[in-house]
Amino acid sequence: EAGVVQSPRYKIIEKKQPVAFWCNPISGHNTLYWYRQNLGQGPELLIRYENEEAVDDSQLPKDRFSAERLKGVDSTLKIQPAELGDSAVYLCASSFGLAQADTQYFGPGTRLTVL
Amino acid sequence: AQTVTQSQPEMSVQEAETVTLSCTYDTSENNYYLFWYKQPPSRQMILVIRQEAYKQQNATENRFSVNFQKAAKSFSLKISDSQLGDTAMYFCAFMKRGPLIKETSGSRLTFGEGTQLTVNP
Numbered sequence: 067e068a069g070v071v072q073s074p075r076y077k078i079i080e081k082k083q084p085v086a087f088w089c090n091p092i093s094g095h096n097t098l099y100w101y102r103q104n105l106g107q108g109p110e111l112l113i114r115y116e117n118e119e120a121v122d123d124s125q126l127p128k129d130r131f132s133a134e135r136l137k138g139v140d141s142t143l144k145i146q147p148a149e150l151g152d153s154a155v156y157l158c159a160s161s162f163g164l165a166q167a168d169t170q171y172f173g174p175g176t177r178l179t180v181l
Numbered sequence: 182a183q184t185v186t187q188s189q190p191e192m193s194v195q196e197a198e199t200v201t202l203s204c205t206y207d208t209s210e211n212n213y214y215l216f217w218y219k220q221p222p223s224r225q226m227i228l229v230i231r232q233e234a235y236k237q238q239n240a241t242e243n244r245f246s247v248n249f250q251k252a253a254k255s256f257s258l259k260i261s262d263s264q265l266g267d268t269a270m271y272f273c274a275f276m277k278r279g280p281l282i283k284e285t286s287g288s289r290l291t292f293g294e295g296t297q298l299t300v301n302p
Binding site: 111114122155170177 | 214290
């Protein structure tokens with residue numbers, strides 16, 4: 067079974083430039099999560115999708131961050147414009163979305179460096 | 182709001198020995214899950230073990246076991262017969278469980294700051 071796929075693995079951009087990350091969850095997983103992990107810290111949730119609906123985006127900086135999951139499968143997270151403080155690892159995770167199977171499975175992440 | 186605290190930033194252990202990683206959490210919830218994830222240098226967050234709060238029996242997965250003390254809000258991870266491949270950052274995480282009446286979908290994970298474990302040959 068394929069795991070959560072993310073691309074790119076690494077991205078280096080200059081500040082004020084736009085950037086986008088892509089995630090394809092495990093097949094059959096209805097719930098998709100985007101987390102941000104700063105250096106030396108645990109991940110923090112940015113947004114959670116149930117199918118194509120964003121149901122928890124309270125931590126997403128909406129002035130510069132946007133996300134979409136149009137067909138309820140893969141998802142894109144965008145930052146525009148990027149700031150120096152956005153340098154972090156962006157992790158995507160997915161789960162079945164049922165209480166008895168709430169375990170989240172993570173992708174390898176995208177390491178973003180903003181210069 | 183939930184908080185998760187890992188008080189050991191770094192730990193080391195000799196190969197084949199046993200090590201225990203500590204985790205405490207603070208919540209007013211009664212129904213929740215607790216997890217230990219490991220993150221090697223490749224950055225892939227890998228599930229190690231999971232515990233449902235309503236279960237009194239401690240979870241075990243091969244060489245990994247937990248000591249879950251609900252009243253004390255403590256959730257430690259014991260790794261037996263440590264192997265070089267266990268070297269990684271270990272994160273303790275909390276997730277609130279949805280109401281039993283409706284099988285709600287996943288919720289956010291709240292992570293601790295991690296413990297870097299090094300297994301020495």
